[in-house]
Amino acid sequence: MTDLSMANNTQSMVFDVQAIRRDFPILNQEINGKPLVYLDNGASAQKPQSVLDAMDRYYREMHSNVHRGAHTLGDRATAAFEGARETVRQFLNASSTREIIWTRGTTEAINLVANGLAPRLKAGDEILVSHMEHHANIVPWQMVAERTGARVVPIQVTPQGELDLDSFNSLLNERTRVLAITHVSNALGTVNPIAPLIEQAKKQGVLTLVDGAQAVPHFQPDVQALGCDFYAFSSHKLFGPTGIGVLYGRAELLEEMPPYQGGGEMIERVSFERTTWNVLPYKFEAGTPAIAEAVGLGAAIDYLNSLNRKAMEAAEDALLRRANELVETVPGMEIIGTAAKKVPVMSFKIAGLHPSDIGTLLDQQGIAIRTGHHCAMPLMDFYGVPGTARASFAFYNTLEEVEKLFTGLQKIQRLFA
Incomplete structure (x- = not known):
């Protein structure tokens, strides 16, 4: 043989x-x-038949806008849509579906967090990222830094492609406000030791965001065990459809952050004098969401859970x-x-x-x-x-x-x- x-x-x-x-x-x-x-x-993983079937079934049997329709199709669509959110909650071990925000993908999720944290930043503050980050976890922070006077500071990597922990330790200081780091490098495959990094950051009062786009196809993260403040991933890398992703965020932080976009589901009440925002998670979900795609992502996670x-x-x-x-x-x-x-x-x-x-x-x-x-x-x-x-x-x-x-x-x- x-x-x-x-x-x-x-x-x-x-x-x-x-x-x-x-x-x-x-x-x-x-x-x-x-x-x-x-x-x-x-770049993008393929889709099992069960995902294709779930999205097809949604369009054939229950398509309607969610949360608003006073009819059976609206109820079916809402149940499937919110059922997928619960599936994601369980996948990440978040404490509540209030902490699961639908986005278009990891990129939008990071932009949402960067813009939401901008009011906390001022000149001289520092945002730590690693040298192995995807552009989506560099550029949004640079854009916010330009607006606020903060600085984006890169953590070095070793020639082997591992995070340089000495560099991290030397850069984490009283000026650090945010640690934004990839769980797994898309270019190298390196799995970063994010749990101890988050633990060190928390001791300094630093907020933490994890780009989990390349991690979730290979292993299941536990956001409560990790202790991160935010975790983002994209459906299409997790054997689900394109056009949708997830942002996990600690509820108390999401409550404090301003909305990212305006209109539709994120509104509680509108007048020309004042508009008030909806409760979590809808506060960050403006407009008609990607309903079929959410159903497809839920089906992808169900498929993985069957293995x-x-x-x-x-x-x-x-x-x-x-x-x-x-x-x-x-x-x-x-x-x-x-x-x-x-x-x-x-x-x-x-x-x-x-x-x-x-x-x-x-x-x-x-x-x-x-x-x-x-x-x-x-x-x-x-x-x-x-x-x-x-x-x-x-x-x-x-x-x-x-x-x-x-x-x-x-x-x-x-x-x-």
Whole structure:
């Protein structure tokens, strides 16, 4: 039995990946005459049939606006919409659905928090972010800093792609007002030790926001155990639909923050003299929400809950281990980001090859990866590269697909030899 066969056999005993793959219709197709190998999950994960069915059922059987209709369809839509909010609450272990705000995604959630905290900031205050942040957790804070006179201060990373804890300790001080940090790096796969960071920040009275976009597809966070003030993620990375995301926020902070947008559901009473705001969570949900998408996100979480999560995580770890073993089969290949604790993301470069060429030539073989700066330009600058090629794996990927990736890279290298 070959090493690959043994590895596949081990994987099948603990996690039936072939059965899982049948739940994802999009995976059963050919690209450029080759079976699709989808390794761009960090950008957007695929959707199980149950999510597609839930959204279809909403439109076929219950579509109506929520909270306002005095009729059966309105009641059905509201029940499904608020049921999805409760599903998210349980997923995050928030204490109340009042703390679960629907947004368009992680980016809007962070913008909401940054704007809501702006009245607390003044000249000389500092906002700590890490050098590995996605632009969505840098730019909103820069915009607020320009308005308030505060400063955005980056925590350094090590050459291995881990957070430099000495840098964090030296930067956290009496001027720090906010710590905004990613749970998992989208470009490197690094899992940050956010619990102790949050604990240290809380001792200084610092508010904390966690970008969980890349974490939630791989493991389930517990916001009460973490102790964070805010946690944000996007549905489409969690095997749900695009166009919706979640902001968890501690109720007492959300009560104090001003509304982010005006109109619709966020209003209690309007007059030309004065407008008052609705209660949480609706205070931050202006206009008609993405109802079908919320239902789809709830269905995605239900799907994940139906799986053996420990076996799923073990299967993903096996994918990354096998990929790391095969690096030596591609001369000149260098992994960018070798942290000890990672989710299954492999960011790399190959000597003499441009990342865009790698991506294009892999696509000709039916293999989808991501290339570029991954919305993490400061991190690319740190490594002195314009961008990388990135293969990001999910639990529906197989060890055979890892092999296909490296066979494809070997073919590309021979083309340029």
